[in-house]
Amino acid sequence: MNSEHMILGVALTNSFGAHPAAWRLPHVNPEAYTDIDVTVEHARTAERGGLQFVFIADRLFLHGDLAVSNPLFNMDPIVTLSAVAQATERIGLAGTASTSFFEPYLLARQLKTLDVISNGRVGWNAVPSFEPDAFANFGKEPPAREKKYERLHEVMQVVQALWGSWGYEAGKPDQQGRYADPAHVKPVNLYGTQVGTRGPLPVPPSEQGQPVIIMPASSGYGLQAAVMYADIIIAMPSSIEEGRAQRQAIRQAAAQAGRNPEDIKYLAFAGFTTGDTERDALDTRLALDAHTDIRGPLARLSAYLGLQQQLTRPDEPLTTAQLTAVQAHPQDARSIRAVELAHAGWSPRDILAHAVFDPYPSVVGTAGQVADHLQEWFKAGAADGFMLNFDDFSTEIGNFVEQVIPVLRERGIFHNTYEGKTLRDHVGVPPQYGVNPRITTGPQ
Ligand SMILES: Cc1cc2nc3c(=O)[nH]c(=O)nc-3n(C[C@H](O)[C@H](O)[C@H](O)COP(=O)(O)O)c2cc1C
Structure with a gap:
């Protein structure tokens, strides 16, 4: 070794x-x-x-x-x-x-x-x-x-x-x-x-x-x-x-x-x-996520993004107003990652498909x-x-x-x-x- x-x-x-x-x-x-x-x-x-x-x-x-x-x-x-x-x-x-x-x-x-x-x-x-x-x-x-x-x-x-x-x-x-x-x-x-x-x-x-x-x-x-x-x-x-x-x-x-x-x-x-591409990997994850109820994870995501309101459009990137309001918890690696992904233009469903809430750091890509x-x-x-x-x-x-x-x-x-x-x-x-x-x- x-x-x-x-x-x-x-x-x-x-x-x-x-x-x-x-x-x-x-x-x-x-x-x-x-x-x-x-x-x-x-x-x-x-x-x-x-x-x-x-x-x-x-x-x-x-x-x-x-x-x-x-x-x-x-x-x-x-x-x-x-x-x-x-x-x-x-x-x-x-x-x-x-x-x-x-x-x-x-x-x-x-x-x-x-x-x-x-x-x-x-x-x-x-x-x-x-x-x-x-x-x-x-x-x-x-x-x-x-x-x-x-x-x-x-x-x-x-x-x-x-x-x-x-x-x-x-x-x-x-x-x-x-x-x-x-x-x-x-x-x-x-x-x-x-x-x-x-x-x-x-x-x-x-x-x-x-x-x-x-x-x-x-x-x-x-x-x-x-x-x-x-x-x-x-x-x-x-x-x-x-x-x-x-x-x-x-x-x-x-x-x-x-x-x-x-x-x-x-x-x-x-x-x-x-x-083969990040999109392919996300789709693989989405095929699994499709069997689970997204409402709980969506509510959790809005909290991790520091938003006061719920995310109601899971398949659309965040609006400019939402992106202005998002704020990461500086001590929380998951919150920081979720905010990065939101700014990169991913929709809430895709942010979740990046496995941000897995119990350990995960890469979907x-x-x-x-x-x-x-x-x-x-x-x-x-x-x-x-x-x-x-x-x-x-x-x-x-x-x-x-x-x-x-x-x-x-x-x-x-x-x-x-x-x-x-x-x-x-x-x-x-x-x-x-x-x-x-x-x-x-x-x-
Ligand atoms: C990476 C990791 C793997 C673990 N795997 C198991 C496991 O397979 N079975 C189990 O009963 N506990 C498992 N644990 C829990 C630990 O045995 C331990 O009970 C837990 O970390 C709480 O520790 P404490 O009693 O010192 O508070 C795991 C903990 C960690 C961090």
Whole structure:
């Protein structure tokens, strides 16, 4: 992994795409939620483009109003990735598993087994759950914030201790009669306030030792935990300035925690819809937006444009009087963008089709515009790479691979091919096996 190259992961959180209407498009298989072949195909397309990993977020409850939408998350990320592992060779496989419910022995076992059978391609997005609906599914009430993070710390340390409990020194099976050297497959006897384990975990090292750890960007307790354990931090900054500031804050906190800041990769979420022209890309987005009620977004847009009155002509550019009245909220990247688009002469419907209200910065445009966005953020130090989101996986992952990846390669900011075999190689993070000694002995 060369630091001149950006890291690209693709979010395959559900089977259809990031747009809630993707499942309704005529070319989309509406049963993709339960059809593993569809997810496998998306992962293979991403692998063809040399993307470093696929990523599956998770919520432990039914998310999405089934009367109008598909379930918004995967049936089960780890089981799904096991199937994807068998159908792919190089691409990394990152899945979310909550630290709030499962016993660390079970988490350690499933994740490391997946890492072994995929030849070292696994990433674990370790998140503490916070939604009452998730806790209800385990017959529980959400705990206080400090208890939630206390459990997270204990789970992270117990899982990693279990991962390291079958030492490299145990060796390979010797058919003369010794399968492994038991002196190096040892109990860990690690007990916290909320979880604990005896060990050992009967899973030998994978090709990358143990899974790469991913954690979401957060502040306070979350930041403190992420800089202790994470190899990759994923985030949703809304502007280059915010991304740069958050990345810097993480690098600083990592150094204070005794880490080399270079060992933590900061990835920003971004969304893309590509077309041969900007108009084509907007029309693709409009075909999806047509399935949603525009009244709410229009009301929100008038507020973001700083207008007192509602926008009543969604297909006409703003009038001169309206353009004189618009005013961006200086602190809000979405408002600034909406005002820019209004001044450029786009109609309210087209401004919305530019994805101004997506939860992360999005580009609806040509491959060159998409590449410009990625390059600008990367070169500005606002991210080490990106978590790519696509409205409609069935077309957009392929478009990105065929149209955007060649531009990034031409500009020298994306690798030509996988240089190594494991996810750790793909993202350029150092080896680790078991609990990082820094955690038990303090900064060196
Ligand atoms: C980029 C990003 C991705 C996240 N992915 C998930 C996820 O897949 N599942 C989940 O339950 N929470 C996810 N979260 C939420 C975090 O786990 C965390 O609960 C949230 O950021 C609130 O943090 P706090 O508890 O420190 O307030 C994500 C957060 C961010 C910023």
